[in-house]
Structure formats: C-alpha cells, structure tokens
Amino acid sequence: MRALNRSWRYLMMLSAFAGMLGASAAAELNPAAVTYKLPDQIPWGPVDARGAQNAVVVGDPAKPGFYMVYTKWTKGNHFSRPHFHPNDRYIVVLQGTWYVGSGPKFDPEHGTVAMPAGSFVTHYGKQVHWDGAKNEDAVLLIMGDGPATATAAEEK
Template identity: 35%
Template sequence: MRPTSLVITVALLGLGDLSFATAQARSPTPAAPAPGSTAAGPTHVLLAPDAIQWQPIPRDWADGPPPPGFTLGQSEVAILYGDPTREGEPFALRIRSTPGSQLPPHWHPIDENITVLSGVFCVGVGDKLDPSACQDMPAGSFILMPKGMHHFAVAKGDVVQLNGVGPFKIHWVR
C-alpha cells in the first residue's frame, strides 16, 4: 500500500469511529416503562391455555350500562398482554361469551383487530342490532373494526382475540 493510501485509509477509519461515537452520544436513553406496563419492556409472553386467567369484563370499560332490551349473557375477558386502558399501550385480550349473547351497537376510540379463535362470531355494522345484517365469521376469521365505526355482535359459542393500542373503551350507541 502506498503511503498516501495508508494515510487516507487511517483518516477515513478515524472519521467513521468519530461519527459512530457522536451518534451514540446523541441517541436518547429509552424511558423506563410505566409501572404495571408490560408493553414497553424488553420481554416476551408465553401463556399456555391453562395459564390464561378469565374474569368478568370490567364495568369501567363501558360508558355506563348497555341499552335495555338486549340479551347480554355472560362474557369474560382474559388480558394476555399489556394494559388495554393505558393510552398508547399495545394489548392483546380474549373474550368468550355464552351462545346467544348480544353485544348491542357500540363503537370504540381505537381500531379493533379481531381474530375468531373458536366457534362463530356474528358481527354487523350499524346503529341497530339487526340479525339479518349480522355476518357469521367462523374460527380463523379476521375482522377489522375501524375506530368510531358503529357495530354489534351476536355470540355463537365463540372465543375472539382482540389486539389494539389503548385506550380500549366501549361507547354504546343510544
């Protein structure tokens, strides 16, 4: 190698090291995760079916009681990951309902990404629960309900998984 080439190579390597060090010095330090948050930390979640904990759907997820005249049945939720009520936090949850349960027309302030895991989930769009407008979605189906879209559902022995970014809230169409 010629002396001039050697000097240029050493100079370029030095500049590369300097720019790398400068970039590292400017990189922000990640914020500590919020207490109780699982989404922000470098973690993974492994849940076997028998480890999933089911509970009643929290009443404070809805803006009051549902409109009268609907067969609500029994629905339970299992929060798999994250905190659905926390602003900006990714979450995954499952909902299972007794067959025939009706979910009155409602909407959410976030997009809902729904996967039907078992049974049949009948879902429709609109301000009134209309069984003729309800579409049966069998296990393996995917549904996207954009934020603000009025929709309803009738459970047919289903378990659905909902993924989104909080805050998850149910607003009844009245």
C-alpha cells in the same frame, strides 16, 4: 440372518424409545428471550351480563398502548349493543362462530354476518358495530391500542 434382523429391530426400538424420551423432556427457555403461558395458566374473568368473558394477555386495554385480549362470547344469543371504540381493533376468530353487525340498529337475527374460526375482522375506530354469539361459544383474540373504551350508539 435372523440374528441380524432381530438386532436391527432391537436397535430401532431403542432408538424410537430414546427419541420419545427426548421429545417429552421440556426444554429450559431463557426468560429474557421467551415467556409463555399455557392455556390453563391464563386467568379468565367472570362472564359478564352480556355473556362475554375476557382474559387480558398483553398490556392493559384501559390504558394507552398496545393490548391483546381473549374474549369468549358464550352461546345463547349473547350480544353487545351498538357501540364504537376510539381506535381500530383487530380481531381473529380462534374458535366457534362469531356474529358481527354494524350500524346503530340492533338486529341479531337479520343484521349479522357469521365469522367462522380463522376469520380476521377489523373494527374501525369511531364506527358503530355490535357482535356476539348465537348457538355456540366464540373465542376471539382482540388486539389494538388503548384505551379501549366503548361509547353506546344504539338507535332508539
């Protein structure tokens, strides 16, 4: 009975070890079917004067057509000023809390709504909005049809 029990444990350990090896081996994917970039392979641009950093992952937001961009708003009350885009934009908050305001009056302290990770936001074309981060970084995935130009619309 002991020998059978030992043999069974030995077999289970070998089976578990073989399973771990199989799971850790990377599969070869057909590049005609699937392409991917791991997080450390995505090229982020520098942080701009507003405190935002971008990484284009699909398309080109400066040209006509579909695009997807990661945007990181860095903590420290970094905001865009009131503006609008010609086309609708669809945004998913991936990390942190993003703050969204609308209208031409810029008031980050009283005029924003907090969007925690997992939130989905639509910025409608030709409608004035502004956004950013307060006390933590916020990482967004922004999707839309280009060109993604911005027209200033701040109340003076």
